[in-house]
Amino acid sequence: MKKTLIMILLALMVLAANGCTNKDISAGAEIQGNIEENSNKQEHYPVTITTYNFTKEPVEITFKKSPERVVAVYQNSIETLLALGLEDKIIAAAGLDHDVKEELKGAFSKVKYYEERPTKEEVIGLQPDFILSWYSLFGEKNLGDVGFWHERSINTYMAQNSGVIKPNTLQNEYDDILNMGKIFNVEDKANQIVNTMIDEIQKAKDFVKGKEAVKTVILEVEKEGVYRIYGEDSIGGDVAKQVGAELAAKENGTIGKEDLIKLNPEVIFSVYYGDEIDRDTALKSIMDNPAFSSISAVKSKRVHPIMLSEVYASGIRTLDGIKTISKGLYPELYK
Numbered sequence: 001m002k003k004t005l006i007m008i009l010l011a012l013m014v015l016a017a018n019g020c021t022n023k024d025i026s027a028g029a030e031i032q033g034n035i036e037e038n039s040n041k042q043e044h045y046p047v048t049i050t051t052y053n054f055t056k057e058p059v060e061i062t063f064k065k066s067p068e069r070v071v072a073v074y075q076n077s078i079e080t081l082l083a084l085g086l087e088d089k090i091i092a093a094a095g096l097d098h099d100v101k102e103e104l105k106g107a108f109s110k111v112k113y114y115e116e117r118p119t120k121e122e123v124i125g126l127q128p129d130f131i132l133s134w135y136s137l138f139g140e141k142n143l144g145d146v147g148f149w150h151e152r153s154i155n156t157y158m159a160q161n162s163g164v165i166k167p168n169t170l171q172n173e174y175d176d177i178l179n180m181g182k183i184f185n186v187e188d189k190a191n192q193i194v195n196t197m198i199d200e201i202q203k204a205k206d207f208v209k210g211k212e213a214v215k216t217v218i219l220e221v222e223k224e225g226v227y228r229i230y231g232e233d234s235i236g237g238d239v240a241k242q243v244g245a246e247l248a249a250k251e252n253g254t255i256g257k258e259d260l261i262k263l264n265p266e267v268i269f270s271v272y273y274g275d276e277i278d279r280d281t282a283l284k285s286i287m288d289n290p291a292f293s294s295i296s297a298v299k300s301k302r303v304h305p306i307m308l309s310e311v312y313a314s315g316i317r318t319l320d321g322i323k324t325i326s327k328g329l330y331p332e333l334y335k
Contacts, residue, residue, distance in 0.1 A: 044185045051157045052164045054138050054145040061155045066184050067130035071123055075100075076159055076315025077132040080177055082107045083193060083316045084186050092118055092126055095133075097274045097309055101317070120144060130155045130183075134162035134313060157183070162313040167233035170201070170242065173318045197319045201242050204326040207333045208244035214329050215296075216245040217263060218311065220271035221285045225257050228271075235318070236269065236311030239325050257291050267328055268297040273308035282306075304328040 048062045067089060072078045074095040081090055082100065087107040094114040099105075120143050123131070135158045137143050146156040157179070158164050160172035174194045181190025218230035218237060230236040231252040240247055248263040249255060255263075272282035282305040292298045306328075310321030327334045 047182050049179050063183055069128045070130045071128045073133035073137050075309045076313045080315045084189050132157050134159055135164045159313045168235045169238050200322045204243035213246035215248045215266045216240050217248050217265040218269040226254055228254050235314055239322055243326050245329055264296050266296045268303045269306040271308050272305050279305045
């Protein structure tokens with residue numbers, strides 16, 4: 001701070017000695033702004049963040065400066081960096097289940113995207129200083145455990161809801177975004193994104209006060225007659241609970257047709273992703289199945305497709321997941 005003040009004073013003294021025109025004053029202000037910006041960057045670092053290794057043990061990593069060469073794999077990793085205005089830092093991206101969000105497509109056009117995930121050897125050749133991805137990417141058959149990279153001064157970060165921590169929670173998603181804000185010194189942007197999510201949850205909470213809980217199921221079609229449940233330990237389940245729904249199927253796992261009929265939910269959210277289960281399939285597999293004609297959600301046409309990236313390792317799409325679930329439960333809130 002002392003050094004900064006001395007530099008500002010010297011700049012002002014130079015201007016005073018030469019006579020202060022408007023142009024000089026403007027130049028002086030610019031010098032002062034640049035000095036303060038550089039000072040703020042220097043004061044921000046080092047930053048220490050807790051992440052995990054492949055045995056799910058916490059690992060502390062320290063950033064001496066903002067990463068400049070980032071490999072980002074999977075939807076939430078890529079979109080979070082784009083939303084924070086960090087597209088120029090991404091040297092390689094891969095693993096999208098969906099197109100990036102419309103408002104991020106301009107930024108994404110600047111990023112080199114790999115249709116196939118880069119191999120360990122390819123990533124080494126890219127010389128990154130930071131790898132951001134899911135837990136699964138650091139398995140032996142992919143990039144290998146984080147220690148390999150840390151020994152080479154390449155920091156890593158695993159999305160907490162990608163298989164690292166149970167239960168999966170909204171708070172984990174908030175923390176991942178806030179951690180990116182700290183790592184890249186864009187905390188104001190990260191806070192704004194997270195606060196918008198918190199406000200959306202609160203809006204639904206306020207709306208449902210005094211109302212009877214809506215009986216809800218979040219599921220994914222796996223094979224004919226088998227459905228994977230997103231229960232209380234999933235992001236989707238956490239969102240539904242927080243906005244006042246009653247999860248008819250509380251445990252993560254699978255159920256059959258008869259089980260779903262017995263649960264008789266008032267609202268069903270059917271997960272879709274990529275080419276495997278598209279939006280229409282997710283909807284029609286429930287709505288067009290004659291066996292489900294007695295289910296309350298089917299009779300009232302309250303079956304809603306929901307994107308995988310809104311309920312699993314959701315990143316900035318957490319806000320979309322909150323809105324999709326809240327709107328499906330309380331359509332009148334969004335009129």
